[in-house]
C-alpha cells in the first residue's frame with residue numbers, strides 16, 4: 001500500500017474540482033497517475049498556499065506532522081488541479097523545478113498529476 005500526499009491548487013479546489021472527489025475516485029480505482037501503485041491510499045491533502053505558491057514550507061509542515069502521527073508518506077503528487085492551473089489560472093509554479101526540490105528535500109518520489117477526469 002502506497003500512502004500518498006497530494007498538493008492542491010487553492011484556486012481550483014472546490015471551484016472547478018469539487019470536494020476532491022476525482023482524486024479519491026482515481027485512487028480507489030487506481031486510475032490515472034495512481035495506476036503505478038498496487039494499492040494506494042490518500043494520506044494527506046495540502047493546499048499550495050495560494051498564489052504565488054508556498055508548497056515547500058507547507059510540505060515541510062505536512063511531512064513533519066505525518067512523521068509525528070506515524071503516517072509516513074511514500075510519494076508526493078502534484079494534483080491535476082495544479083497541472084491544469086498552468087493554463088487556467090496562470091500558475092507561476094515551475095512543476096519540474098518544484099518536483100526536483102521536493103524530491104531532494106524529502107527523498108520521496110514526486111509525481112506530477114493525479115487523475116485524468
Ligand code: SF4
Nearest residue numbers: 017020023079080081
Ligand atoms: S485535482 Fe485532486 S487534489 Fe486537486 S482539487 Fe481536484 S480532486 Fe482535489
Ligand code: SF4
Nearest residue numbers: 009010048051053091
Ligand atoms: S495557480 Fe498555482 S500558485 Fe496559484 S493557487 Fe493554483 S497551484 Fe497555487
